[in-house]
Structures are given as structure tokens and as C-alpha cells.
Amino acid sequence: MLVVNQGEKVKIKVKVNGVLYERYVSPRMLLVDFLREELGLTGTKVGCDTTTCGACTILLNGKSVKSCTIFAVQADGAEITTIEGLSVDSKLHPIQEAFKDNFALQCGFCTSGMIMQTYFLLKENPNPTEEEVRDGLHGNICRCTGYQNIVKAVLDASKRLRT
Numbered sequence: 001m002l003v004v005n006q007g008e009k010v011k012i013k014v015k016v017n018g019v020l021y022e023r024y025v026s027p028r029m030l031l032v033d034f035l036r037e038e039l040g041l042t043g044t045k046v047g048c049d050t051t052t053c054g055a056c057t058i059l060l061n062g063k064s065v066k067s068c069t070i071f072a073v074q075a076d077g078a079e080i081t082t083i084e085g086l087s088v089d090s091k092l093h094p095i096q097e098a099f100k101d102n103f104a105l106q107c108g109f110c111t112s113g114m115i116m117q118t119y120f121l122l123k124e125n126p127n128p129t130e131e132e133v134r135d136g137l138h139g140n141i142c143r144c145t146g147y148q149n150i151v152k153a154v155l156d157a158s159k160r161l162r163t
């Protein structure tokens with residue numbers, strides 16, 4: 001078990017979107033705050049801060065996680081992908097295109113978490129049914145859209161990624 005004196009910071013190394021970072025962090029710092037405040041990756045949002053809404057979803061070593069649920073120190077040595085890591089050469093990722101084309105967002109606050117969860121869902125299951133999409137996104141809350149267009153966007157993205 002890691003023992004740290006009060007006020008002491010801990011060195012961590014993480015690879016985020018392909019870039020290696022070394023930083024000293026408070027042991028109590030949440031991963032989402034590390035990404036936003038230390039690395040300036042503010043595409044990852046904080047909605048509830050209590051593992052409920054999914055706005056903070058990222059990929060940690062290839063698995064989708066709610067980054068408000070873990071401490072930055074627990075990510076030491078990990079590979080992380082955030083929403084900023086999906087587009088290549090300023091070109092939107094096909095999932096981002098599908099969300100845009102299907103009007104799957106209104107305020108956009110949930111969108112980066114939805115897209116990261118979709119990325120994971122489609123990696124695990126490239127051709128999901130509507131029911132599987134709804135099930136795969138059940139940990140991500142949207143207060144605006146009613147979900148219909150989000151589900152349409154995910155099904156559309158699955159087609160785009162398979163052709």
C-alpha cells in the first residue's frame with residue numbers, strides 16, 4: 001500500500017492520446033481533474049462527480065471507465081484515450097461524424113462521454129442491435145435528447161466503421 005504524508009505529492013506517468021506525461025499529483029486528485037486541470041483536456045466533462053452520469057467517460061488501458069471514479073495515482077503507468085484523441089489530423093472520427101449527422105446532441109455536455117462509451121461498445125461489439133446499444137449506454141445520462149438520436153447515431157457509426 002502506498003503511504004504518503006499529508007500534503008505530499010506522488011509522481012505518476014501516463015500516456016494520454018499517445019503522449020507521455022510525468023506529473024506530481026495529490027493522492028486525492030481524481031483522474032478527471034488530472035486530465036482537465038493538469039493536462040488541459042477539457043473535452044472530458046464533470047457532470048455528477050459520483051459515478052452516475054458518464055460525462056467523464058474515457059478509455060483506460062482500452063476499457064471505458066468513469067474518470068471521476070478513480071484517482072489519478074491509480075492510473076500510473078496506464079494508457080488513456082480521451083475525446084481529444086479520437087480525431088486524426090483535425091478530421092472527426094466516424095463516431096463523431098455520426099453523432100453530428102444524426103443530431104445526437106443538444107447542449108453537448110454528455111456527448112464526449114457518450115462517444116467514448118460508444119467507441120468502447122463498438123470495439124467490443126461492432127454490429128450491435130438497438131437493444132444492445134441501449135444496454136451499452138445505460139451508464140451514460142443525457143438530460144436533453146431523449147436518447148433516440150443517440151441510439152440512431154451509434155447504429156449509424158457501427159455501419160460507417162464496418163464499411
Ligand code: FES
Nearest residue numbers: 047048049054068
Ligand atoms: S462526472 Fe463521472 S460519472 Fe458523472
Ligand code: FES
Nearest residue numbers: 106110142143144
Ligand atoms: S445533449 Fe445535453 S445532456 Fe446530452
